[in-house]
Amino acid sequence: MASTDYYSETGSLIKGIDEKEEPRQLRYYSFFTALSQILGFLMLFLTGYWNGTWLGGYEWGPNKVEQLPDGHSTVTPVIGSWHYHSTFMTYGMVFLQGEAILMYRLFRHERKIFSKFLHGLFHLFTLIFCIFGLIAIEQHKNNGGDKHMFTSHSWLGVSVMTAFILQYIAGFVSFGFPKVSPSVRAWYLPVHRAVGMIIFGVSCAQALMGYMDQTWMSFAFESPAFKNCYGTLNCHGGEGLVLNFNVMVLVLYAITVVYLASSKKYIRQKTIDEEQH
Template sequence: MGKGTFDEIGSTRVTLQWFSIMVLSSQVVGVLAIILLAVLFGQYRGGFGWTVKFNYHPLFMTLGMVFFYGDAILAYRVFRDVKKLRVKILHGSLLALSFIFSTIGLKAVFDNHNFANPPKANLYSLHSWVGLTAVILFAAQWVCGFVSFLFPKLSEDLRKAYMPSHKFWGKAIFLLAIGAVLMGITEYSIFYKIYNNNDVDYQRHLICFFGVFVLIFAGIVLYLVSNPGYQRPPDNEIEHVPLAD
């Protein structure tokens, strides 16, 4: 029995160490993706300013719908020993921050099209359709989650009934956002002939590494929230029903 207990504790330690490594890795690759995008548009594609509003679009959409959204999904895994209400507030706040960045990103691209001379068409590509759908679904998901789990908060039976849908759509919208971001940077590269211009091959490399890091970040987030071994321990539950993920 003693040997079994030791093995179980040792296994738990290894599991939590691996969990910590994966969480840290997700933050490293996520930050690297943001840095690469900032360097690409800030250094080589016109910089950031009121006269080049579009460049805010890819940066803010990635910050909102990828990085902060992914961190919000991970909140219940990372802060496993923190009081549930505090994690709820953190989770909701990160999602609100995601929506703010995404809204600014959308305004940047619409302003860029509408105030161009002559004006450019809006919502003409698959990327724009998928991206706008992801933001709309994200906003609806946040409102439903806030009302159901934070304030005014539904009854326990209703929360239990809604929870599977909340979990599913949380991950589905995240995947939709990842697809939109990758389609967007690819569309931009094709439109501005970055892929077939050897004079800007360094920009092509930045874009490729950015895409790889976004995929790695998304993969780690989904792995951590899909692994039952990393769920918040039942002893740490303040309520019977977790908020998400």
């Protein structure tokens, strides 16, 4: 069987791959990559729509204090900051982190430096989104006079964020701007991949815990209308359906990311430029 070298669309020369073996090896690859992107963007839409439509929608900042003519003051509660927390964390720790993991699959025939740059950039965006998400939930807690760090969701959230930051620093030092020996990089690479997948999995579990916490809070305290209609999925405007579909889509997106990233069939082949260095 013939083997050939060829250029990808962005000009990266792929080293010899059997012409019959490559399509067979990547069977269903296009389907699963397209499915992952459809699910990912659907998750973004449902997350934004749910958070922006019910329970006050998006609000930012501290409670609004207005001075009255008689010298007294009135406080207008700002309760929508948690919507930003939910959105930023889902967009960051689930979608952007998932896309960062897939960069070596989505751009499998491009120069490795290109995939590596996008991998690091998307993780940087993940970190930025998470910082704003943490600011939002702190603001929400302060506005309501609530206690901080009393749920398992918050404990696990701080733990996974710490692990993510340490992983990002270690990855940058080892691969982004390497300051370690090739032997150390070779040893650390499978560790980096495994830890990254664990962080992504826990992040998805965290998002689901957050949705369930908020559902319980809405059901028990914040929205009598939601309590009365969620049991029959008959909420005005379809809130219960949107929430449930959002959770299902998030889980399916996570499954496609883990499958594409872990399947040996879809391992990225080295390009000619990698062989020359």
